[in-house]
Amino acid sequence: MALEFTRLGPHMGIAAEGVDLATPPDTTTAGELRRALLDGLVLCIRGRPLPPDAYVAAMAPFGTPRPQLGLHRRHPERAEIMILSSEDRDELGDGGRIVVGAAWHTDDSFMALPCSLTILHGIEVPESGGDTQFVNMYAAYEALPDAMQRRLTGVRVVHRYDSSRKGNRVGTRSAEEVARTPDVDHPIVRTHPETGRKALYLNPNRMEQVVGMDRAESDQLLDQLIAHATEPRFQYRHKWHRGDVLIWDNRCTMHKANADYPEGSRRVMHRIIVEGTRPV
Numbered sequence: 001m002a003l004e005f006t007r008l009g010p011h012m013g014i015a016a017e018g019v020d021l022a023t024p025p026d027t028t029t030a031g032e033l034r035r036a037l038l039d040g041l042v043l044c045i046r047g048r049p050l051p052p053d054a055y056v057a058a059m060a061p062f063g064t065p066r067p068q069l070g071l072h073r074r075h076p077e078r079a080e081i082m083i084l085s086s087e088d089r090d091e092l093g094d095g096g097r098i099v100v101g102a103a104w105h106t107d108d109s110f111m112a113l114p115c116s117l118t119i120l121h122g123i124e125v126p127e128s129g130g131d132t133q134f135v136n137m138y139a140a141y142e143a144l145p146d147a148m149q150r151r152l153t154g155v156r157v158v159h160r161y162d163s164s165r166k167g168n169r170v171g172t173r174s175a176e177e178v179a180r181t182p183d184v185d186h187p188i189v190r191t192h193p194e195t196g197r198k199a200l201y202l203n204p205n206r207m208e209q210v211v212g213m214d215r216a217e218s219d220q221l222l223d224q225l226i227a228h229a230t231e232p233r234f235q236y237r238h239k240w241h242r243g244d245v246l247i248w249d250n251r252c253t254m255h256k257a258n259a260d261y262p263e264g265s266r267r268v269m270h271r272i273i274v275e276g277t278r279p280v
């Protein structure tokens, strides 16, 4: 079957069919998939669940995977894979339920070099619920009034793993993980290194405060921008099929996981994140 692309939503999202990831894509196919991702921001490759080695090998054309920091969620066979599960608990804390990514965010913005892409592979998916929602941050930036675009020029925001503004519970981290991730600051508008387009760079879960602004003014600006960027007109909602490989570009999107599936349903994802560059 030939490689075929279908648009998934009006604002973003492309599905690829006709590629079997059991063997890594050839150079031509890999190039087409990378272009589709830059165009669609979220790329779904339909397929079946892959063994860990095959999954990591098939994703190599998308960049260098970064070993997962949190040791307790690392896949036992491949350090590049983090297991996200409906059974996740705060193992280093009080044992309470953890839903990774349940509030709007972009991955890893608490790091100086946040990952460029995230790849999620649906190993077990619930019959209903458990969608992942996305917003297009190019479109959100472009829809801002000129005066707001000018106001944001040069503005930087402090990002912190355990931000006081975060919208969901985060797992307790080891002292080593905490020491490895001091606060960082990033521009609030970033230019995508491959497309050259400007995107709002927000992370409601990790942003602490606008640099040089008092707390009340900073909160007001961040709340206003988050409300704007998460409007339905910028969204795509992904309904999972078992075996989907979903790749998204953290440099121009935000996303959130929905834990609205029935009690007892299982949702297991294998996640890979890809090295990125300093946001500018």
Ligand code: SIN
Pocket: 084, 100, 101, 102, 107, 118, 120, 131, 132, 255, 256, 257, 258, 269, 271
């Ligand atoms: C994530 O935020 O990385 C996970 C998203 C999901 O599980 O849908």
